[in-house]
Amino acid sequence: MSTAPDTARQEALLARARGRRNCAPAAAPAADGPAPLSHAQHRMWLMDRLGQDGALYNVPFATRLRGAFQPEALAEALTGLVGRHTALRTRYPVRDGEPYQDVLPPVRIPVRTVRAAPEDAPRLLREEAQRPFDLAAGPLPRALHLRHSAEEHTVLLTFHHIAIDGGSLDLVAAELADRYAAAPAGGEPEPEQPAPRYADFARAERAGSAGLEAGLAYWCRHLAGARPLALPGRPGGKRGEGRVIGAALPPGTVEGLRAAGRAHRATLFTVALAAAFAALRSVTGEEDLVIGCASSHRDRAAWRELVGLCVNTLPLRPDLSGARDFATVLDRVRDELLTAQRHRQVPFDLIVERLGAAARDAAGNPLVGVTADVLPEPVCLRLPGMACEPVEVSLGTAKFGLGLFVETVPEPRCLVQYDPARLDEAAARELLSAFAAVLVSAAGDPARALPAMAGSPAGNALAGTALTGEALAGTAPAAAGQDAREQNTPGQEGASAGATAAVIEVFAGLLGQRPGPEGDFFLLGGHSLLAVRVADRLRERFGAPLTGLDVLEHRTPRALAALLEERVRRRSAARAARPAPAARAGTVLVTGGTGGVGAFVLRELAALGRPVRALARPESAHLVAGDGVEVAEGDLADPDSLRAAVRGVDFVIHAACTFTSPEVDTAAMRTLLEGRRRGSFVFVSSVDAYGRPSVAEVGEGAPSEEPLSSYGRAKLECERMLLEAMGAGDGASVVRAPIVWGPHDRLRDQLRWGATGALYQAALAGDPVVLPPAGALPPSGEDWSGAPWVHAAALARVLVHCLQRPAGGVVNAIGGHVGWAEFAAELIRLLDSPSEIRPSPEAAPGLLHRHRYRAEALAELLVPRPGEDWRSAIAAMLRG
Structure with a gap:
C-alpha cells in the first residue's frame, strides 16, 4: 500500500x-x-x-x-x-x-x-x-x-x-x-x-430457549453413550497452557484438498474436519469420536453487522465404523455436519445441562475436549497511507485439550495445539504426524486407504488414559458417573470431621440434599454455577483460597475439606515464616480501598503524601496498588490477614463492610482493635445506626431508636467496641454517613440497584416512576420524602481530617438532603426518558428516609466544592 x-x-x-x-x-x-x-x-x-x-x-x-x-x-x-x-x-x-x-x-x-x-x-x-x-x-x-x-x-x-x-x-x-x-x-x-x-x-436467544425442545431431544439421542476421547495427560499440571507444533504441507496439498472437497460436495473446512477424525481414529483405534467445532449465529440478516460473541459449539459424532478410506470418512463427516447445522440454534450449554451425568466420564472429564478448524487469514488494520501486515501475538494458552488445524497462509501447514496438562508432547507429535499423513494422502487420492497407525507406540500409549481438565463443555452443568472415592484424592483421608461437616452443610444448603462425606457433587445435581457458589461460601467460612474449579476437581465433602485445611495450614505457615513488613512512620491502614469510599480516601491520602497500606483481596489487589500504597492481601472474614494488615501501622481508616454479614463485620472490628498499636482509628459507620428516630432533625450522636436493621445494628455494635476500646477523646472517630454518590463503579451500582434502583430502572426503561408518599416533618409540618447524601470526595476529606484531629465520638457526614421527587425529575432529564412521575399511597421499603440529619462538627469540610453538588454527582455517575 x-x-x-x-x-x-x-x-x-x-x-x-x-x-x-x-x-x-x-x-x-x-x-x-x-x-x-x-x-x-x-x-x-x-x-x-x-x-x-x-x-x-x-x-x-x-x-x-x-x-x-x-x-x-x-x-x-x-x-x-x-x-x-x-x-x-x-x-x-x-x-x-x-x-x-x-x-x-x-x-x-x-x-x-x-x-x-x-x-x-x-x-x-x-x-x-x-x-x-x-x-x-x-x-x-x-x-x-x-x-x-x-x-x-x-x-x-x-x-x-x-x-x-x-x-x-x-x-x-x-x-x-x-x-x-x-x-x-x-x-x-x-x-x-x-x-x-x-x-x-x-x-432473543434466551426467549427462544423454550422452543428448542425438539433440537435438545435430537442432541440427547445423538450423543447418548458418547464419552470423552482418551488421551494421555499430565494430571496436576497447570491448566490452560497452550503449546503449538506444526508441519509444512507439500506444495499442492491445499489445492488437492479443495479438489477432494468439490468431488464430495464439501468445503475445505469439512475436508480438514474429516482429516482430524481420520487421524484420531488411526492413532487411537477408536471409531466413536466427538469433536467440537464452532458455528456462527450470524446466518440471520439482523445479526450480520452485530459486534459481539455470536458463536455456538456443535459436538460432531459421525459414524466411522468400517470406514477404510478417506472418501468414506469425508462423506460421513459431511452428512454429520449438515445434520448438526440444522440444529445449530440449540446452545451447547443446554445440551450439556440436559445430558447431565452423560456429559462427563467417570473422572469428570468433559465430553468435548477436541476441536478442529481451518485457520482464516489473520485480520489486520488496513489504514490509509500505510503498508499494513498482521502480527502474530501468542498468548501461550489453549481452550481445548487438543486442537487440529489447517493453515493455508502464508504457507500451507498443519498444526496441533495442545494443553500439556491434558496431553503429553510425545502423543502430540504422533498425532501431528498422523494428521499430516492423512491430509497429504487425501489430497492425492481420497479413495486411498487410510494410514494404519493403530499399532504404533503412540497408539498403545493413547489407550486407556484420560483427557483431563475443563474444556468448553466443562463450563456448563455436568455430572460424573462414579463416586470420587475411586480417585483417592491425596490427603482427603486426613480431613477433620469438623471441616467435613462444614462442607456438608454448604452442599446441603445449595444442592437441596444432605450428602455423606463421599457424596459426589455432580451426582447430587451440581453444575458449574453451583460450584462457584459453593466456592464462595467455603472461602468465606474457612478464610482460604478456593475456586469453582477446585470444587469440580475435588467433588466430595471429605476431599474439599482436606484441600481447604491444607491451604489454611500453608497460608498460616507462610505468614509465620514471612516477617511482617516494616511500616513506615505514619502509615495509614485503609480497609475497603477497592470500594467507592475507599478509593476516594486513597486519593486524598496520596495527595497529602501519606504512606498507606491498603487491605484488598488477592484478586482485587491490582485496583489499589500504586505509588506509595503497600497492598496487604486479606479479607474481613480472614482474621489472620487482618492481624497482619494492622500490625505496625500508626493509623486506621476502616471503611470496609460486608453489608450482608453482621457477624463478619463485628468480628473484623474486634480483630482490628486487638491488633492495632497506637494512633487514631476512624470508623465509617452509617446513619442506619440511628434506627428510626422519633424526631425529624437528627443531631450528631442522638440516641438510636428501634427498629434497627441488621445492618444498622452491626454498625452500632462496631461503634460501641471502638469507643470502649479507645475511650472518648482518645483517637476514636465514628463517622456516620448516608448514601454516598460519586464517579466510581461500586457507587454506580448502588445508584442502579440500591434504594434508588427502582427509580433509576423505571426512568431508564421509560416506565412510570412511582414515588413513596411524603410524610409530615414535625415541628414544621412540611411534607417531604427523600434521603441524606454525601459526595465521596467530601466524605474522604472528613475521614482523613479525623486522622489528625479525632472526633472523640460520633459525628455525621451529611452533604445535603434530596427529595425523591426532584431526584426522579433529574434522572428523567439526564436519561432523556419519557417517564412520568407518579405518587403512590403505598410505602416503598427502600425509600422511607423521612429524617434529616445535622452535620455540625465537620460542616466546614462538607461544603460542596465545584462538581460536588448532587446533580453533578448523579450526572457523573451516569456518564460512567
Whole structure:
C-alpha cells in the first residue's frame, strides 16, 4: 500500500465512514434495562468465576504499520467504535448470584504510546495481551502503540472474548479503517444510527430457549453413550497452557484438498474436519469420536453487522465404523455436519445441562475436549497511507485439550495445539504426524486407504488414559458417573470431621440434599454455577483460597475439606515464616480501598503524601496498588490477614463492610482493635445506626431508636467496641454517613440497584416512576420524602481530617438532603426518558428516609466544592 498522501482516497473513505454510521439499524431496539448474558457469554463468565481466567479468553489483534501513523486519529476511531457497539462497553456485574449486562456510557479509549525497538516488540505485545480483564468493571478494549521509528509502528488492540468473536473482528477492522480515515477531516460528525445491540441478541436467544425442545431431544439421542476421547495427560499440571507444533504441507496439498472437497460436495473446512477424525481414529483405534467445532449465529440478516460473541459449539459424532478410506470418512463427516447445522440454534450449554451425568466420564472429564478448524487469514488494520501486515501475538494458552488445524497462509501447514496438562508432547507429535499423513494422502487420492497407525507406540500409549481438565463443555452443568472415592484424592483421608461437616452443610444448603462425606457433587445435581457458589461460601467460612474449579476437581465433602485445611495450614505457615513488613512512620491502614469510599480516601491520602497500606483481596489487589500504597492481601472474614494488615501501622481508616454479614463485620472490628498499636482509628459507620428516630432533625450522636436493621445494628455494635476500646477523646472517630454518590463503579451500582434502583430502572426503561408518599416533618409540618447524601470526595476529606484531629465520638457526614421527587425529575432529564412521575399511597421499603440529619462538627469540610453538588454527582455517575 502506498505511503504517499491520497486525498481522493481519504475523501472516499470518509464518505464510507459516514455512510456506515448513517445506515439503518439491522434490528429494531428492544426494551432497555438489564439484559441476561447470552449462553456463550455465560460460559465465559463462568470460566472467569471458576478460576480459569487470566489471559485464556483475551483476543489480541496486532498490525505492523509503515508510514505516518497518527495515534490520536486511532484513539478517535476507537472511541467512536466503542460508542457505537454496546458489546464493547458492557460490564458484567452480579445480582442475586446471576450476572447481567450493564452497558456503560460512551467513554474515550486512549491509545498508549511506548517507544520500543523492533526486537522488543514481541515481549511487549505478549505482556500487554496477557493482562487480565475485570468483567465486573467492564472489559473495555485496550490499545497499545509501539513506536519503533517515525515510519515504523506496531499497534495492538486487545479485547475480551466475552465481547467479540472472529466474525466481529472483521467488522471492527473495517469500521476502524473508515473512522481513522475520517478523523483527520475534522468538523462536526454526522449523527450516527445505532448498530444492532448485543443485549437484543441475548434476549432473543434466551426467549427462544423454550422452543428448542425438539433440537435438545435430537442432541440427547445423538450423543447418548458418547464419552470423552482418551488421551494421555499430565494430571496436576497447570491448566490452560497452550503449546503449538506444526508441519509444512507439500506444495499442492491445499489445492488437492479443495479438489477432494468439490468431488464430495464439501468445503475445505469439512475436508480438514474429516482429516482430524481420520487421524484420531488411526492413532487411537477408536471409531466413536466427538469433536467440537464452532458455528456462527450470524446466518440471520439482523445479526450480520452485530459486534459481539455470536458463536455456538456443535459436538460432531459421525459414524466411522468400517470406514477404510478417506472418501468414506469425508462423506460421513459431511452428512454429520449438515445434520448438526440444522440444529445449530440449540446452545451447547443446554445440551450439556440436559445430558447431565452423560456429559462427563467417570473422572469428570468433559465430553468435548477436541476441536478442529481451518485457520482464516489473520485480520489486520488496513489504514490509509500505510503498508499494513498482521502480527502474530501468542498468548501461550489453549481452550481445548487438543486442537487440529489447517493453515493455508502464508504457507500451507498443519498444526496441533495442545494443553500439556491434558496431553503429553510425545502423543502430540504422533498425532501431528498422523494428521499430516492423512491430509497429504487425501489430497492425492481420497479413495486411498487410510494410514494404519493403530499399532504404533503412540497408539498403545493413547489407550486407556484420560483427557483431563475443563474444556468448553466443562463450563456448563455436568455430572460424573462414579463416586470420587475411586480417585483417592491425596490427603482427603486426613480431613477433620469438623471441616467435613462444614462442607456438608454448604452442599446441603445449595444442592437441596444432605450428602455423606463421599457424596459426589455432580451426582447430587451440581453444575458449574453451583460450584462457584459453593466456592464462595467455603472461602468465606474457612478464610482460604478456593475456586469453582477446585470444587469440580475435588467433588466430595471429605476431599474439599482436606484441600481447604491444607491451604489454611500453608497460608498460616507462610505468614509465620514471612516477617511482617516494616511500616513506615505514619502509615495509614485503609480497609475497603477497592470500594467507592475507599478509593476516594486513597486519593486524598496520596495527595497529602501519606504512606498507606491498603487491605484488598488477592484478586482485587491490582485496583489499589500504586505509588506509595503497600497492598496487604486479606479479607474481613480472614482474621489472620487482618492481624497482619494492622500490625505496625500508626493509623486506621476502616471503611470496609460486608453489608450482608453482621457477624463478619463485628468480628473484623474486634480483630482490628486487638491488633492495632497506637494512633487514631476512624470508623465509617452509617446513619442506619440511628434506627428510626422519633424526631425529624437528627443531631450528631442522638440516641438510636428501634427498629434497627441488621445492618444498622452491626454498625452500632462496631461503634460501641471502638469507643470502649479507645475511650472518648482518645483517637476514636465514628463517622456516620448516608448514601454516598460519586464517579466510581461500586457507587454506580448502588445508584442502579440500591434504594434508588427502582427509580433509576423505571426512568431508564421509560416506565412510570412511582414515588413513596411524603410524610409530615414535625415541628414544621412540611411534607417531604427523600434521603441524606454525601459526595465521596467530601466524605474522604472528613475521614482523613479525623486522622489528625479525632472526633472523640460520633459525628455525621451529611452533604445535603434530596427529595425523591426532584431526584426522579433529574434522572428523567439526564436519561432523556419519557417517564412520568407518579405518587403512590403505598410505602416503598427502600425509600422511607423521612429524617434529616445535622452535620455540625465537620460542616466546614462538607461544603460542596465545584462538581460536588448532587446533580453533578448523579450526572457523573451516569456518564460512567
